[in-house]
Amino acid sequence: MTLSLIADIGGTNARFALWDGHSPSSVLVLAPADFQQPADAVRAYLARVGKTVDALQSVCLACAGPVQGDHFQFTNNAWSMSRSAFCQELGLKELVLINDFAAQAMGMSRVEAHELLEIRPGVAQKSEPRLIIGPGTGLGVGTLLCLPDGRWKALPGEGGHVDLPVNTLQESRLWATMHARFGHVSAEHVLSGSGMLKLYQAFCEVEGWTPVFSDPSHITDAALDGDEQALSVVEQFCIWLGRVAGNNVLTLGARGGVYITGGIAPRIVELLRKSGFTRAFADKGQMSDYFDTIPVWLVTAKQPGLVGAGVALQQRLDEVNR
Incomplete structure (x- = not known):
């Protein structure tokens, strides 16, 4: 079974969840300060919810800061990432990287x-x-x-x-x-x-x-x-x-x-x-x-950013599968 993962990442807390096409599940909050890079936090999250990285196919990360190009520097924590390297490291078919408030906005479509x-x-x-x-x-x-x-x-x-x-x-x-x-x-x-x-x-x-x-x-x-x-x-x-x-x-x-x-x-x-x-x-x-x-x-609403990340990811997957 393939997995889709969503995350709403701030300075102090990063909220992770699985996405089933309609709503988030298995929500956990991790501290970015506890991990060197986002991929490390993804692995830790999957381990805690009893899932394997091999099953992961698609991810949406909602992050503070302007999103453009391959490299992204997180605004409120020490993380940085290359989109291409992140996908290669985790074996992803699809990565959606969006601004955290774009995710908040998308979340209003389900409120x-x-x-x-x-x-x-x-x-x-x-x-x-x-x-x-x-x-x-x-x-x-x-x-x-x-x-x-x-x-x-x-x-x-x-x-x-x-x-x-x-x-x-x-x-x-x-x-x-x-x-x-x-x-x-x-x-x-x-x-x-x-x-x-x-x-x-x-x-x-x-x-x-x-x-x-x-x-x-x-x-x-x-x-x-x-x-x-x-x-x-x-x-x-x-x-x-x-x-x-x-x-x-x-x-x-x-x-x-x-x-x-x-x-x-x-x-x-x-x-x-x-x-x-x-x-x-x-x-x-x-x-x-x-x-x-x-x-x-x-x-x-308790998790509008996570829901919005899910909506953004689902729209992308629907486009790819048309």
Whole structure:
């Protein structure tokens, strides 16, 4: 029996699973730091689920970073790989290597209604682009298109590294503080786990607060407990998330809806709903009416990146077998 393997590889964790054409199974999480190269992790995964490398025929790896050419350098860990050498080493017939947020985007093609929490009501136009944005370790941005033949296409990009948009005097003060410290200030500088802490530190400098928190989770926990300073930071975080998401909607024409993924938003979902996110999302001057019917959801699906890697792999296998 031949095997198909899928993986969603981040900086700290690499999620591996088998793919049966419809869904992932035998999901295991391995630490990239425990292995010298991706092929070593694949072998370890197969051994742990009682499968042999000889049976492996096709693989899809979803990885952070721009994907092009034969060589790939992982963004958030020390791994690197040659596509051709990886295939030769494992005896593969098919390797699909995609950006991790392209996989997140493809995963939205299988998301169920019960795996979505409404943040902003609206009516999605199914034939129009869908925006996926996810603050977590970094800030991922992807686009999903439904093609006329029913297949799905993800448009990979590095939208998390766009300039942080500034629209108020307070934001300009916060931006100036971060610029003095880091130089270029991208959206990811704020809209990520480490970015939450950077934003708090900027607030401390601008507002004259004595720093108390040293970890992003401490900030969100304190905000949930009603701490005023932490609430101010989380509020600004949500506003910037809304503004960046809205900018991407205008650029992409994403009337198919917006999906928020990543590890941060689920922790603060009630604060997100009460925040200025929705106002900032649609506050685009003469183009504000453009947003009237565009919905926003928070994705609660457990493994959207793995599912998306599976969808991408299955589409490739279907193309080869036609």
